[in-house]
Amino acid sequence: MTVYDLSKNSQFNVLTMPEPEREINGVYIGDLLSWVMGKAQYDNVWITIMSNINVIAVASLSDVSCVLLAEGVTLDDEVLNTAKQKGINILSTPLAAYEAAVRISGIM
Amino acid sequence: MNEVLNFHFNVDGNDFTSAGQASIQIKKNLRRLGLDPETIRRVSIAMYEGEINMVIHAHGGEADVNVYEDRIEIILKDKGPGIENIEQAMQEGFSTAHDQIRSLGFGAGMGLPNMKRYTDDMKIESEVGVGTTVTMQVNL
Numbered sequence: 001m002t003v004y005d006l007s008k009n010s011q012f013n014v015l016t017m018p019e020p021e022r023e024i025n026g027v028y029i030g031d032l033l034s035w036v037m038g039k040a041q042y043d044n045v046w047i048t049i050m051s052n053i054n055v056i057a058v059a060s061l062s063d064v065s066c067v068l069l070a071e072g073v074t075l076d077d078e079v080l081n082t083a084k085q086k087g088i089n090i091l092s093t094p095l096a097a098y099e100a101a102v103r104i105s106g107i108m
Numbered sequence: 109m110n111e112v113l114n115f116h117f118n119v120d121g122n123d124f125t126s127a128g129q130a131s132i133q134i135k136k137n138l139r140r141l142g143l144d145p146e147t148i149r150r151v152s153i154a155m156y157e158g159e160i161n162m163v164i165h166a167h168g169g170e171a172d173v174n175v176y177e178d179r180i181e182i183i184l185k186d187k188g189p190g191i192e193n194i195e196q197a198m199q200e201g202f203s204t205a206h207d208q209i210r211s212l213g214f215g216a217g218m219g220l221p222n223m224k225r226y227t228d229d230m231k232i233e234s235e236v237g238v239g240t241t242v243t244m245q246v247n248l
Contacts (some may be wrong), residue, residue: 015172028123031213032213032214032216032218033212033213033214033216034157034214034217034219034222035216035218037156037157037218037222038152038218038221038222038225042145042146044151046235050212052125052212052213053125053201054124054125054127054128054212054213054214054224055213056132057127057128058156060132060135061128061131061135061152061153061156062149062153063145086132103176
């Protein structure tokens with residue numbers, strides 16, 4: 001499944017999707033950034049409620065396939081622009097992290 | 109290839125939002141050299157954690173990445189307050205970061221453990237009131 005496939009689900013809204021063909025191989029949920037860098041795997045969807053600029057650096061360095069902002073969290077324009085520049089896919093969902101993960105599992 | 113390739117960065121200690129510039133640049137440079145993605149991931153994450161530490165604790169510092177034929181060496185040098193008890197600092201979950209840092213998602217006490225986890229060798233030299241130098245090696 002790709003990020004584009006995920007974005008077609010009505011519960012997942014695209015904030016920016018510069019690399020729609022990135023593969024998804026699983027999910028990691030977490031808000032502590034160092035924890036995420038230590039544990040998230042290449043090509044995971046990273047579900048978080050954090051939305052500051054450091055999220056973009058962490059997503060880029062840990063090579064996740066996309067960031068999924070849970071619980072309706074939104075992003076500042078500045079953060080969104082940085083994500084676009086760095087080629088980081090960002091989706092949002094009104095769902096809580098657990099529900100979002102269950103849904104992704106169902107689609108996979 | 110016997111010569112060493114060196115990348116040098118000054119890490120700005122005043123701008124927490126731009127922390128990570130050096131690591132992201134290194135990631136790009138290593139990609140250009142054609143290294144495998146997992147090695148690049150390990151080097152750039154270890155370096156990012158170090159960069160964040162320098163910004164949080166030491167008002168910035170200097171970072172050097174040396175690419176040898178068989179390994180990549182990362183040297184992070186600061187003139188910050190130093191680490192009083194290195195063994196304690198290495199424990200997962202131990203942190204001296206303040207609340208503002210924690211609210212940004214850092215300060216979980218995972219920085220140094222992650223640096224150790226993602227590298228093949230890590231040495232910390234630190235003197236209280238003088239500064240800290242962290243040297244990491246990732247084998248190729």
